[in-house]
Amino acid sequence: xxxxxxxxxxxxxxxxxxxxxxxxxxxxxxxxxxxxxxxxxxxxxxxxxxxxxxxxxxxxxxxxxxxxxxxxxxxxxxxxxxxxxxxxxxxxxxxxxxxxxxxxxxxxxxxxxxxxxxxxxxxxxxxxxxxxxxxxxxxxxxxxxxxxxxxxxxxxxxxxxxxxxxxxxxxxxxxxxxxxxxxxxxxxxxxxxxxxxxxxxxxxxxxxxxxxxxxxxxxxxxxxxxxxxxxxxxxxxxxxxxxxxxxxxxxxxxxxxxxxxxxxxxxxxxxxxxxxxxxxxxxxxxxxxxxxxxxxxxxxxxxxxxxxxxxxxxxxxxxxxxxxxxxxxxxxxxxxxxxx
Numbered sequence: 586x587x588x589x590x591x592x593x594x595x596x597x598x599x600x601x602x603x604x605x606x607x608x609x610x611x612x613x614x615x616x617x618x619x620x621x622x623x624x625x626x627x628x629x630x631x632x633x634x635x636x637x638x639x640x641x642x643x644x645x646x647x648x649x650x651x652x653x654x655x656x657x658x659x660x661x662x663x664x665x666x667x668x669x670x671x672x673x674x675x676x677x678x679x680x681x682x683x684x685x686x687x688x689x690x691x692x693x694x695x696x697x698x699x700x701x702x703x704x705x706x707x708x709x710x711x712x713x714x715x716x717x718x719x720x721x722x723x724x725x726x727x728x729x730x731x732x733x734x735x736x737x738x739x740x741x742x743x744x745x746x747x748x749x750x751x752x753x754x755x756x757x758x759x760x761x762x763x764x765x766x767x768x769x770x771x772x773x774x775x776x777x778x779x780x781x782x783x784x785x786x787x788x789x790x791x792x793x794x795x796x797x798x799x800x801x802x803x804x805x806x807x808x809x810x811x812x813x814x815x816x817x818x819x820x821x822x823x824x825x826x827x828x829x830x831x832x833x834x835x836x837x838x839x840x841x842x843x844x845x846x847x848x849x850x851x852x853x854x855x856x857x858x859x860x861x862x863x864x865x866x867x868x869x870x871x872x873x874x875x876x877x878x879x880x881x882x883x884x885x886x887x888x889x890x891x892x893x894x895x896x897x898x899x900x901x902x903x904x905x906x907x908x909x910x911x912x913x914x915x916x917x918x919x920x921x922x923x924x925x
Contacts, residue, residue: 602670606663606802607809613659614813618652622817622824625649630698648822651694653830656810657687660837663806667799675731676799678722679840685718686764686836690828705828712761719760722840723753732756737847739917742924744846759848760839766858767835769865769884773896774822775815776886779904780857781834782811787854787911788841794915794922800845807837820896847918854914857903861885 626649664680693705706714726732734752735744747755771777785807792801811834817823826834838855842848852859864885871879881891889899 606667607805609663610659610806610809611813613662614656614810617655617658618817621655622649648825650825650827651829652824653826653833656814657833659810660806667802673799674729675844678725679803679844682718682722682840683833683836687829687833689714690832694827694829715761715764719757723756735846737921739850740920742920756843763839764832764835766862768831769861770858771831772884772886774820775818776900777831778811778815778818779900780907782808783904783907783911784838784854787914790915791918800841804841850914854911856910857907
């Protein structure tokens with residue numbers, strides 16, 4: 586622990602300055618939620634449960650959604666203060682791109698809740714908007730010298746250079762893929778929030794290990810926002826984050842991984858996100874080819890619900906798995922850290 590404190594202090598000069606993004610984001614989120622929840626109820630921004638969803642989820646119908654606005658504000662306030670302390674273009678891009686994905690999610694939620702169109706934005710519209718954001722991220726970083734074709738391979742000492750075109754494609758795939766994977770994970774009370782809390786803590790630790798203050802501040806802000814929101818989102822949830830929150834979190838995690846040159850580490854630490862996505866792909870492919878379903882319902886957390894698991898059990902096990910994989914992730918980057 587002393588090693589991490591010394592590292593953090595070496596980057597900022599003061600441990601309290603180092604954890605300030607966490608405290609700010611957590612405090613803003615916790616203070617906003619008691620105001621936001623009644624306001625969302627007043628506007629009748631309640632979650633609608635689709636007929637194809639689990640029957641027992643019908644009791645959740647009407648629970649306020651778009652609560653992700655609270656931790657987005659928390660991260661934004663924390664980020665703006667961080668930029669005043671030390672302006673950094675890469676940090677600004679991480680914040681803006683994440684907000685951009687949050688805006689896509691907000692648009693989707695608005696169409697579903699206010700316009701009463703259950704499906705919101707079409708899959709094609711989401712993909713186009715997400716791809717545009719990913720392209721903007723790549724272009725800006727490339728033109729400002731904040732992007733190169735080196736990535737850190739888990740358990741390897743030195744970064745590996747890959748073809749520039751392939752690298753750009755990889756980044757776009759990681760960003761859009763992670764955003765949609767986190768969105769799929771947000772299906773039961775507290776699941777996406779808990780998983781993302783663990784993953785963001787991983788990035789806090791890794792940022793300290795590689796002495797990347799911008800990534801440390803950003804991941805601390807995400808962690809603070811998630812933990813603040815979890816107070817209200819844990820089972821039984823008083824509010825849902827909606828696509829507003831899940832797309833924002835997906836964008837945040839993906840730009841952190843890219844900024845640290847560790848996009849491949851998401852295969853390890855973000856395995857639950859990946860597992861949720863793969864389960865949907867397997868289900869759809871199997872049904873189209875054979876007319877049979879592999880799982881009782883997807884994403885996979887619904888399969889376990891159909892098997893009789895309670896939501897709290899699913900969240901607990903999925904989070905525990907993520908924590909263990911984050912430990913593996915830290916071990917995976919240690920060869921690189923030692924070789925720096």
